[in-house]
Amino acid sequence: MTATRTTEEGTHSADGPRADDVEAWLVSWLRSTEQDHHSRRDEDGLEQAWYGTGYTGWGMQTCLQYLAAAGAVATHSSDPSMRRWARSGALAALRYIIATHVTGFRDAEDGRRWGRTWISVLGLERAGWVIDELEADLEPRYRDGLHRLLIDEADWQCDHHVRGGIGGIRGSRWEADGMNRPESNIWCGAHLWRTAERFPQHPRAATWRATATRFLVNGVSVPGDAHCETVVDGVTVRDVHAGANFFDSFALDHHGYLNIGYMVICASNAALALLDLRSQGREVPEALLWHQRDLWDRLRRFVASDGRLLRIGGDTRVRYAYCQEYLLPVLLMAREEFRDPDADQLIEGLLRIVEREHAEAGDGSLYGRRLNGLGRTRPYYRARLETDRACALGIWWHHHQTRTAHRETGPGPHAGSSGLSPVPGGIGSEAGTTSEWGDPEHGAALVRGPRRTASVSWRAASRTQILALPSDRSDLAEWAMNLSPVLRFEGEGPSGSPTESPNQQRQVVGYTLDRFPDGFISAGRIEEGRALAIAEGWHREDPVADSWIAVAALPDDATVIGLHLSRARDLRPPLLAAHGLNLLLPHDVHTLQERQTDRLSPGHLRIDGRLDVLADQELSVTPVPATEGTGLRSIGVQQIRAGARHGTYWAGAGETILDCAWLVRVRGADDPAPVLEHSHDADGHHQVTVTVPSGRWRLEFDPDQDTPATWGESPGRVRLTAVDASAIAERRER
DSSP states (O other): OOOEEEETTEEEETTBSOHHHHHHHHHHHHHHGGGGEEEEEOTTSOEEEEETTOOSTHHHHHHHHHHHHHHHHHHHOSOHHHHHHHHHHHHHHHHHHHHTBTTSSSOOTTSOOBOSSTTTTHHHHHTHHHHHHHGGGSOHHHHHHHHHHHHHHHHHHHHHOEETTEESSOOOSBGGGTOOOHHHHHHHHHHHHHHHHHSTTSTTHHHHHHHHHHHHHTTSOOGGGGGOOOEETTEEHHHHOOOOSSOTTOOOEETTEEOHHHHHHHHHHHHHHHHHHHHTTOOOOGGGGTTHHHHHHHHGGGBOTTSOBOOTTOOSSOTTSTTTTTHHHHHHHHHHTSOOTTHHHHHHHHHHHHHHHHHHHOSSOSSGGGGHHHHHHOHHHHHHHHHHHHHHHHHHHHHHHHHHHTGGGOSOTTOSOOOOOOOTTSTTOOTTOOEEEEETTTTEEEEEOSSEEEEEEEEETTEEEEEEEETTOGGGOOOSSTTSOEEEETTOOOOSSTTSOOGGGEEEEEEEEEEETTEEEEEEEEEESTTEEETTTEEESSOSEEEEEEEEEOTTSSEEEEEEEEEEOSSOOOEEEEEEEEEEEEOSTTOOSOOOEEEEETTEEEETTTEEEEESSOEEEEEEOOOGGGTTOOSOEEEEEEEEEEEEEOOOTTOEEEEEEEEEEEOOTTOOOOEEEEEEOTTOOEEEEEEETTEEEEEEEETTSOOOOSEESOOOEEEEEEEEOHHHHHHHHO
């Protein structure tokens, strides 16, 4: 008999969601896709089928990810009739993929053929093991076509690879250079190696392997690789280094911001190839794991105890989708290759998130209600996201079943101690430890302790972003200008959601960032209202205002204090609204409990009994639901604002628009209420003083004092002083 436990989400096995749960989700999902599943017959009467649009580009990636999910059901379902049904659908999808490739014999639904691009092998990699599994069931014409397809893609990547109009294997730390290519270098290299393993007697197999090594070494590449003498797959790293895609800290500036999600994608493509090659008994290149353990050692700091990503640099896409999904194969690699002791429980947490949303959908879809609005306006993208989740679940299920089948053989050759330090606030963390990470050049810092997680990013998707939340409550983490001032002007462009200012009107021009044990202090200046244009009336290229953010994470594993200032420049800016603080609290199916907000005073709120939020102005709580008008922001939030002003109003030239001091603190059970005081003199020198159990602290900020910047122009002078921090001193002495 299987032991069970009952939680607020329902009854599960003692090990959490099991393989049969994932099977049920995928089977119901396959049935739900039938309304968007289409087919046609070839001249021999054989079925070709696709899910979604059947277009080239991402439509074909969608079809390949559908294949990966259907193939998992076809191979591992406990129901023979279900296996036959899913295999029929998977083979029809594979025929369509083969027929519509540039080496095939029929156009795709958009009248074009797919293939021979920098991204065309991505879907082939995600469906890799399924393609190998189904090959023997293909008719001779299609089997030959599959071989042509795989070889043609390997030859093109080897001889003609181009991305963004720039050919060859490249790398650059900065997205703006146009050569930041970590993820595509990995999947192109993995495809080349797999193709050589599939066709070892092919006359180009050795060339594919050699080029694969160069691609893979230039995936997770860092500046130090330019001088690295390590020999990998017979080549010296420095001899094939084509540029660093990551910073030495393993920060990644992909899509132009600190992209934790694409750190996952880079790891996931290595994981897919590693898991498949190992399970098939094929050779694994050393280059496939180049810096992957280093990357995971950093990346795991951004994985909450429930498997949710903490995206301290934000996200430009749908929340808890795409990159979040492909954390599943990464966690499998972390368990199998790096022996991370937390991997299984993180997998369980991630599957629980999927379980809740799938159950809430009620129609078999994996996202359901959350993406209904997106599905009405962008069905092409909705289908892609559904297959991302289905594909990742299929990959997990396949390798879970493969591992279970071979479990009696005992630990593999990579068993042993992980050597990974515990992540505070996560599974198995050690009391009193704190995980810290940062990169001054990329303008980011993270402090994650047993009680509090705090971060700052000056190159976030929304330009500025700060997080402050309990380490065990990732459901309280949201980004999109979190803890940043929000100014709205007439004549600005559209914003990503009602909770933020338009990015095209904001630019960080300088910041300072200093880290110290268990905390950090930082300040930055942002130009606001750039390139405003009022139709048939007025336009201006220069910014109309400046904002400053000063923030400090105290070394008490509890408190973050900050200051928001905004000031008009040389005219009266056409303001529509402005507010400080902008603390965002997610509120949707992923929220594990009913949100409780207690007002202790006009400027003091307590969230779920865990988070004290103070400001020197009145706080308001505004629900912002997810609607069709919120675009890719699929999760509703509660927005806590300080000193909010709405409606047209004018600030004179040089006048203050916002001046807001705030505190966010993770409470202990018996903590007294914190105290916040804010003062400033006629010269604009600000003092924010807080009294918390760790002592009395003062954040001082002068926006007009010119001091050396960590990057760019000086944002002013910022300083943190321990007026009385006896509790911290006593803790360190103990």
